[in-house]
Amino acid sequence: MSLREQLCEYGRRAVELGLVIGTSGNLSVRQGDLVAVTPSGVALDRLTPEICPIVDVTGHLVEGDAQPSSETPMHLAVYETTDAQAIVHTHSVFGTVVATTMTELPPVHYNALLLGGVVRVAEYATYGTPELAANVRAALEGKRAALMANHGGVSIGASLEEAFEATRLLEWLCEVYVRGLGVGRPTVLTDEQLTAVIERAANPPTFPRR
Ligand SMILES: [Zn+2]
Numbered sequence: 001m002s003l004r005e006q007l008c009e010y011g012r013r014a015v016e017l018g019l020v021i022g023t024s025g026n027l028s029v030r031q032g033d034l035v036a037v038t039p040s041g042v043a044l045d046r047l048t049p050e051i052c053p054i055v056d057v058t059g060h061l062v063e064g065d066a067q068p069s070s071e072t073p074m075h076l077a078v079y080e081t082t083d084a085q086a087i088v089h090t091h092s093v094f095g096t097v098v099a100t101t102m103t104e105l106p107p108v109h110y111n112a113l114l115l116g117g118v119v120r121v122a123e124y125a126t127y128g129t130p131e132l133a134a135n136v137r138a139a140l141e142g143k144r145a146a147l148m149a150n151h152g153g154v155s156i157g158a159s160l161e162e163a164f165e166a167t168r169l170l171e172w173l174c175e176v177y178v179r180g181l182g183v184g185r186p187t188v189l190t191d192e193q194l195t196a197v198i199e200r201a202a203n204p205p206t207f208p209r210r
Pocket residue numbers: 024025071089090091127151152
């Protein structure tokens with residue numbers, strides 16, 4: 001699948017799963033110095049490969065008639081300082097709830113380790129600005145995902161599939177936390193408990209053949 005076809009595929013899935021509504025949210029996938037990004041003002045389930053712009057890592061338009069997403073500077077800033085090959089940004093409900101009420105998402109489930117443990121909430125700045133790009137970049141340091149204050153969430157991966165799965169996991173973790181608050185006080189896993197999970201994952205059980 002070409003980079004642009006991947007954007008169409010995962011754009012459709014993001015809408016189907018309710019991770020974005022209207023023209024919100026944007027995706028990008030990188031190959032070398034080129035980045036295919038979703039266009040500005042088009043719903044993610046209405047994309048066609050031809051309308052998805054391709055920019056270079058310095059932000060110059062290489063191909064496509066449509067304007068790149070307004071969050072393209074944030075995507076490029078993240079590519080500059082991480083090993084990400086793909087980025088997914090959504091305004092998903094539970095992620096946005098956490099991003100409007102908290103400064104970080106504490107690890108209440110061990111799967112949070114797949115995103116780097118505690119998920120930071122990047123400080124608020126106007127969408128599309130270099131300030132927001134810098135805040136997101138800082139919040140992502142050492143992580144696979146971050147939340148953006150009063151805005152949404154962002155996830156990165158070695159492929160668009162990986163970044164998309166990180167987005168789904170982030171939303172699931174936020175939903176568990178928010179729903180947990182409705183029932184009682186969610187218990188946060190200790191560093192010791194999280195270290196034990198990492199050790200356990202590194203030493204899976206073996207099942208010898210009889
Ligand atoms: Zn946004």
